[in-house]
Amino acid sequence: MAFSSTNPTCRTATTSLPSKLHHLTAQLSPSRLPVNSVTVKTPSLISCAVTSQSMPLIEKDEEAAVHLRPDSFGRFGKFGGKYVPETLMYALTELESAFHALAGDHEFQVSVNQEFAKELDGILKDYVGRESPLYFAERLSEHYKHPNGEGPNIYLKREDLNHTGAHKINNAVAQALLAKRLGKKRIIAETGAGQHGVATATVCARFGLDCIIYMGAQDMERQSLNVFRMRLLGAEVRAVHSGTATLKDATSEAIRDWVTNVETTHYILGSVAGPHPYPMMVREFHAVIGKETRKQALEKWGGKPDVLVACVGGGSNAMGLFHEFVDDKDVRLIGVEAAGFGLDSGKHAATLTKGEVGVLHGAMSYLLQDDDGQITEPHSISAGLDYPGVGPEHSFLKDLGRAEYYSITDEEALEAFKRLSRLEGIIPALETSHALAYLEKLCPTLPNGTKVVLNCSGRGDKDVHTAIKHLQV
Amino acid sequence: MVGASLLSEASVISMSKGKMYVTQAELATALKDYVGRETPLYLAQRITNHYKNSKGEWPEIYLKREDLNHCGAHKMNNAIAQAMLAKRIGRKSIVAATGAGQHGVATAAACAKLALECTIFMGRMDMERQSSNVTLMNLLGAEVRSVDGSFKDATSEAIRHWVNNLDSSYHLAGAPVGPHPCPTMVREFQSVIGKETRKQATEIWGGKPDVLVACVGNGSNALGLFHEFVRDEDVQLIGVEAAGVGLESGKHSATLVTGEMRKVKSLGHTPLLLEYPGVSPELSFFKDIGQAEFYTVTDQEAIDAYRRVSRLEGIIPAMEASHALAFLERVCPILPDGARVVVSCSGRGDKDAAM
Numbered sequence: 001m002a003f004s005s006t007n008p009t010c011r012t013a014t015t016s017l018p019s020k021l022h023h024l025t026a027q028l029s030p031s032r033l034p035v036n037s038v039t040v041k042t043p044s045l046i047s048c049a050v051t052s053q054s055m056p057l058i059e060k061d062e063e064a065a066v067h068l069r070p071d072s073f074g075r076f077g078k079f080g081g082k083y084v085p086e087t088l089m090y091a092l093t094e095l096e097s098a099f100h101a102l103a104g105d106h107e108f109q110v111s112v113n114q115e116f117a118k119e120l121d122g123i124l125k126d127y128v129g130r131e132s133p134l135y136f137a138e139r140l141s142e143h144y145k146h147p148n149g150e151g152p153n154i155y156l157k158r159e160d161l162n163h164t165g166a167h168k169i170n171n172a173v174a175q176a177l178l179a180k181r182l183g184k185k186r187i188i189a190e191t192g193a194g195q196h197g198v199a200t201a202t203v204c205a206r207f208g209l210d211c212i213i214y215m216g217a218q219d220m221e222r223q224s225l226n227v228f229r230m231r232l233l234g235a236e237v238r239a240v241h242s243g244t245a246t247l248k249d250a251t252s253e254a255i256r257d258w259v260t261n262v263e264t265t266h267y268i269l270g271s272v273a274g275p276h277p278y279p280m281m282v283r284e285f286h287a288v289i290g291k292e293t294r295k296q297a298l299e300k301w302g303g304k305p306d307v308l309v310a311c312v313g314g315g316s317n318a319m320g321l322f323h324e325f326v327d328d329k330d331v332r333l334i335g336v337e338a339a340g341f342g343l344d345s346g347k348h349a350a351t352l353t354k355g356e357v358g359v360l361h362g363a364m365s366y367l368l369q370d371d372d373g374q375i376t377e378p379h380s381i382s383a384g385l386d387y388p389g390v391g392p393e394h395s396f397l398k399d400l401g402r403a404e405y406y407s408i409t410d411e412e413a414l415e416a417f418k419r420l421s422r423l424e425g426i427i428p429a430l431e432t433s434h435a436l437a438y439l440e441k442l443c444p445t446l447p448n449g450t451k452v453v454l455n456c457s458g459r460g461d462k463d464v465h466t467a468i469k470h471l472q473v
Numbered sequence: 474m475v476g477a478s479l480l481s482e483a484s485v486i487s488m489s490k491g492k493m494y495v496t497q498a499e500l501a502t503a504l505k506d507y508v509g510r511e512t513p514l515y516l517a518q519r520i521t522n523h524y525k526n527s528k529g530e531w532p533e534i535y536l537k538r539e540d541l542n543h544c545g546a547h548k549m550n551n552a553i554a555q556a557m558l559a560k561r562i563g564r565k566s567i568v569a570a571t572g573a574g575q576h577g578v579a580t581a582a583a584c585a586k587l588a589l590e591c592t593i594f595m596g597r598m599d600m601e602r603q604s605s606n607v608t609l610m611n612l613l614g615a616e617v618r619s620v621d622g623s624f625k626d627a628t629s630e631a632i633r634h635w636v637n638n639l640d641s642s643y644h645l646a647g648a649p650v651g652p653h654p655c656p657t658m659v660r661e662f663q664s665v666i667g668k669e670t671r672k673q674a675t676e677i678w679g680g681k682p683d684v685l686v687a688c689v690g691n692g693s694n695a696l697g698l699f700h701e702f703v704r705d706e707d708v709q710l711i712g713v714e715a716a717g718v719g720l721e722s723g724k725h726s727a728t729l730v731t732g733e734m735r736k737v738k739s740l741g742h743t744p745l746l747l748e749y750p751g752v753s754p755e756l757s758f759f760k761d762i763g764q765a766e767f768y769t770v771t772d773q774e775a776i777d778a779y780r781r782v783s784r785l786e787g788i789i790p791a792m793e794a795s796h797a798l799a800f801l802e803r804v805c806p807i808l809p810d811g812a813r814v815v816v817s818c819s820g821r822g823d824k825d826a827a828m
Contacts (some may be wrong), residue, residue, distance in 0.1 A: 058627040126513040129541040131507040140586060163541060163788070206788035208519065228826045234784045319487030422614045426543070461545075461823060464608050 001325065020041040051251040052316070069393060074276020076396035078293060082256075084276040084362045091262045096277040098182055104172065116181070120174055125286065127206065128169050132158045132289075134296035139423040144439065150448035154439065156426070156456040157293055157307070159323065164199050166429065166458030167317045172199035172268055173246025174285040179266035186210045192247035193384035193431065195458060196270030201235035211235035214254045218233070218248040219370035219383050219464070225462055237405055244377045247387050251361050271314025279391050286320025293453055294324050301451060305314030307332040309442070310455040311435040312405065313384045315391035317457035326402065335394060336415040336438045338380030339407035343371065349378035350407035351390040352398050365392040366428050381410035381466065382430035384458075414470050417460060429458030430466065492730035500554055504665065508549050512538040512666075512672035519785040523803065534801065535682070535817040536788070537670055537698065546791065546820030547694045548579040548647060551662040556583035559643035566590035566638070569645040572599055572624035572633040572690075574606025575791075576818060577649030581615035591615035592634065594627040605824060620641060621657065625751075635648035648691035649753040656754055663697025670815055671701050678813065682710045684804070688796040689729065689767065694754030694819040703764065712756060716769035728752040729760050729767040757804065774799040786788045791820030 023131075045145045082092055086239035102116040126306035145151035159167035172189075179187060187209045189198030197213040204211035213230055217239045220227050230237050244326045258419055272279040272286075296304050308325060310318035310337040325331040328394040330372040340348035348354065358373060368376045370387040380386040399401035408416075421427045428436060435454055437448035446452070460467070504510040517534045524529040539547035567589050571577030574613035574818035577593040595611055595704060600607050617718055620627045625695070628651075635644040649659040674682055684708060685702060689712040702708040713762050717725035737798050759765040772780075778799035783789045791799055797816050808814070 126515040126538075128511065129513055129538065133509060135506040139586065143742065158506075161541060161543060163538075204782055206519070225823065225826055229789060229823065230825075232780065232783045232789060235788055413606035418612065421612045422585055425613055426586035427609065427612055461605075461609070464605060464612065467612065468608055 006032065007075070023428065029121065035361050036150065036335060042100065046353065050072075050452055069396070070276060070280055072269070074280065075186065076279075076393045077399065078363050079357075079392035079395040079399075080276055080279060081364050081392075083257055083359045083364065084137060084275045085298075087259045088255075088264060088362075090277070091258070094182070095193075095266075095281070096411040098178055099277055099281050099284075102178060102181060103281075107378050111317040116177065120177055123172065124176070128163045128173060129161060129171075131296075132161050132293045134293060134300065135456075136300070137420075137424050143419070143423060145425070146444075149199065152307075152446040152448075152450035153324070154443075154453050155297075155300075155451065155453045156424075156469035157453055157457060159288060159289065159457050160428065160432070160459035164202050164462065166193070166195040166199070167289060167320060167455070168196045168199035168270060168458075169290055170320065171282050171316065172271070173206075175266070175268045176200075176203040176209065179209065180207055182266060184209075184264060186212070186216065186261065186266055186268040187256050188212045188257050188261075188270055189268045189270060190214045190250040191226075191270060192216070192250070192384065192437070193295070193429075194219065194223040194230070194387060194462065195333070195384060195429075196268075197237070198226050198229050198375055199237070200268050200270070201230040201233040204235060205233045211386065212239045212257070214240055214250040214257070216244070216250045217241050218245040219247065219386075221251070222383055222402070222466065223462060230263065242440075243322065246378075246391070248360070248375060248378075255361065263393045271316040272319045272393060273314045273361055273363060273365070273387075275388055279363065279393055282316055283319040283323055283391075283393065284315050287323045287453065289317070289320035290322065290324025293321065298451070303451070304328060304331055305453040306330075306450045307334060307442070307446070307452045308455070309334045309336065309435050309438060309452060311335075311385060311431045311433075311457060312337050312390060312394060313349070313382075314386045314389070315394045315432060317455050319391060321453070321455045322397075324396070333397065333403035334438065335403055335440070336435045337390075337403045337405060337407045338378075338382060338385035338413075339380040339433055340381070340471070341410045343407060344407055346376075348407065349377040349380045349385050349387060349389060351378075352381070352394060352405040353407050355388075357392070360389040363392045366390055366398070381413060381470070382463070384431040386432060406438055406441070408437040410470075412440070417463070417467055418471055421460075426456065427460035427464075428456055430458045430459045430463040483823040485758050486746060488629060491731070500557060501663040503557065504550065508553060509541060510542045510550075511669045511673075512539075512541050514677065514707070516677075517782075517786050517788075519590060520782065521665070523781075523785060524805035527807065532684075532805055532810070532812040532814050534787075534805075535677075535813065535815045537711060537748070537815055539579065539666065539694065539817060539819045540788065540790065540794070540821035542597055544575070544579045544582055545665060546575045546579065547663060547697060547817070548820075549577045550665055550697065551581070551647065551659050551693065552576065552583045552645060552722065553586075553656070554581035554662040555643075555645045556580070556587050556589060558589050560646065563588070564594065564641060566641040566642045567596070567645050568592045568628040568638075568642050569647065570594045570624065571647065573608075573824070574603040574610070575824075577615070577617070578606055578609045578613070578652075580645050580647070581613035584615065585613045592619045594620050594631040594634070596620055596623040596627050598607050599624065599627075603824070605827075609670045611724050612797070621789070644749075649693050649694065649696050650691050650751055659693055660667045660700055660753075660755065663693050664667060664700040666694070666697035666817065667699060667701025670698065672813070674813070680813070681708055682707060683812045684808065684814045685817070686711045686797045686800055686804070686814060688712075688793045688819060689714050689752065689756065690726070690793060691751065692756045694793075696753060698815070698817045699759075699765065701796070703759075710759065710765035711800065712767045713744050713805070714767060714769045715796055716771045719771055720769060724761040725769065727767075729756060729770040730769050768800060770796045770799040771812070774802070778802070779825070783822075787807065788818065789822040790818055791822045792825040794819045795822070
């Protein structure tokens with residue numbers, strides 16, 4: 001069975017496709033299309049979006065669907081998709097086309113694709129400061145050694161050294177470039193901790209774009225330094241008072257703005273959440289983290305990491321580190337969410353542990369909801385993890401059993417914050433501290449010499465005031 | 474820069490095993506993996522555009538991104554190197570003085586990494602104005618001791634403390650001032666800035682910079698950038714000091730320009746790191762032999778530059794670096810078309826937000 005693409009930027013499949021893929025296209029027939037996904041023009045023509053995932057070797061028909069991350073409808077298994085108002089569908093499709101044309105993998109390198117890649121690489125190097133080091137944390141490793149001197153080796157991927165102090169800028173810079181190519185002059189974004197807001201305001205200043213940041217009023221109070229930075233960089237910061245006045249409400253407001261101003265505006269979503277193509281796109285733009293890690297691991301010890309650990313709020317830094325290694329079955333993937341006051345307290349943000357499947361901000365994923373399907377208010381000491389949802393790809397990896405997810409309380413995170421500061425002279429973001437705290441539980445179980453790479457996703461200068469309130473310093 | 478073999482060599486020479494010299498490889502690893510070097514030489518396109526004249530001519534402005542270092546300033550280059558040295562010669566504790574706190578924070582971080590005790594002396598008023606930096610130092614495990622007076626007095630106190638504990642402690646100077654070998658050592662450790670710049674300039678445009686601009690407090694970041702190019706006659710060296718509220722006012726820190734030792738009464742705007750009544754003997758020498766030129770910039774000009782660079786490039790520069798950036802307003806109109814200017818962006822400006 002042959003099908004042709006309605007999108008000129010996609011590959012055209014022909015009858016020379018392996019027979020297993022024909023079975024796959026049958027699975028994607030119109031009758032099985034979920035509601036609110038890509039509009040199909042005729043029953044025999046299916047719009048095919050090229051994913052950055054190269055065609056995998058498919059062993060079993062039943063497993064065919066699970067290897068596409070995402071499939072052409074932006075689904076990771078049953079998660080993901082595009083649950084958005086009709087007004088946004090065109091913008092999302094346009095964005096997806098632009099992404100594939102400029103930034104996606106192409107069998108034949110077209111010049112515009114190379115040009116974009118070259119420009120982005122230059123900016124990541126000279127502006128953002130990449131590549132970020134893979135740092136051997138000697139004293140931290142020492143801390144986890146057993147009395148007999150055995151223990152794992154802990155490496156930190158230093159995203160804290162990026163310009164603006166977190167991994168967020170990798171995605172912001174790439175999306176701003178994309179927006180410019182699309183001729184958009186106005187940028188909007190949501191922000192929780194403020195790191196994504198600062199990153200967005202930063203790139204807008206750099207590219208001369210108008211910038212509006214939506215931030216929950218409660219978060220604005222917690223992260224006033226970041227609010228100042230955004231304004232200094234020329235952005236307008238709009239306080240969101242609705243709901244719980246935190247990240248999820250800021251996201252809703254940003255989406256509302258985008259619906260109204262979609263022709264002139266690009267929405268730089270800050271995480272691997274939201275409607276397709278965002279989870280895929282944001283992941284791709286952060287994937288540089290994992291790519292560099294593979295190269296650096298090879299240089300440093302001639303092998304791969306054994307375990308990858310990262311904190312998970314929306315999930316962008318984790319996907320950025322994990323993505324490169326998802327198909328390496330011998331690499332363990334561990335995500336760490338916020339348990340706030342404890343999983344039984346009801347005051348946490350441990351979506352993958354305590355959540356149920358539902359739709360939030362345009363995507364199907366795990367989320368924290370009550371029996372009436374209303375979003376429950378999450379809590380975490382760290383604003384960046386204080387989100388009741390999670391990226392759909394994480395939900396998928398969890399259900400597949402490919403990645404493991406645990407959670408860490410506020411108190412444990414604060415201890416880890418202090419610990420890394422004292423042992424390595426690196427003050428980690430409170431978000432990152434959650435991943436660091438999990439080492440206390442993980443390391444005693446690891447065999448001698450295990451190579452652990454932890455994503456040090458941000459620096460903690462912004463959290464100093466929160467920390468001194470809670471710690472005896 | 475650090476291949477697998479270099480790293481294995483470095484890991485064999487363990488810090489805790491007896492007396493061995495700090496190898497270049499160990500320092501290189503620390504600078505790369507811990508500090509985050511090399512720092513980019515970044516073409517600031519929008520600042521460059523800003524300085525285009527009516528004839529469509531302009532100099533090209535490059536920023537040497539010391540703001541991207543761990544702890545946010547060039548200070549770490551020197552702190553980590555000296556801390557490693559101190560550990561290697563068997564010292565258990567470090568003592569240092571800090572003005573704004575950048576050197577204190579860098580020193581505290583390096584000490585944490587190397588398991589050294591750390592005592593930082595800081596002027597009482599500085600501690601109040603820079604309480605965030607004090608908190609950072611405490612978080613990093615350092616003890617911050619308050620001194621009546623300013624940075625000058627904190628320095629005296631630190632040296633006094635060191636002299637009383639010569640066997641076990643090490644005075645980690647942040648400035649290329651004081652008795653030999655301090656100025657030379659600090660300059661050497663900061664000279665990585667200039668060395669990288671030469672290499673990057675060759676890579677990017679196949680030549681050398683025409684003009685180097687750096688702010689001058691005590692002179693560490695300026696010397697770090699200049700040193701590599703001191704023998705290059707065709708590279709112009711420009712240092713920018715703080716004129717505070719104006720040279721006529723007497724409330725400034727322009728040691729080299731006014732040629733006198735002056736105590737500064739800050740109105741709260743003067744960037745503390747440039748608020749030092751002395752300056753590097755080497756820069757004094759450069760001034761006398763005409764090797765480098767020195768100018769000043771007022772508080773207001775610095776603040777304007779702080780805002781300008783934030784808006785145009787999305788880089789919030791430290792108030793100190795803002796002095797160097799402010800000087801571009803005066804020098805760019807007189808530079809020939811295509812002149813390449815490298816400005817030392819010596820630190821990031823988050824710490825100056827309160828101001």
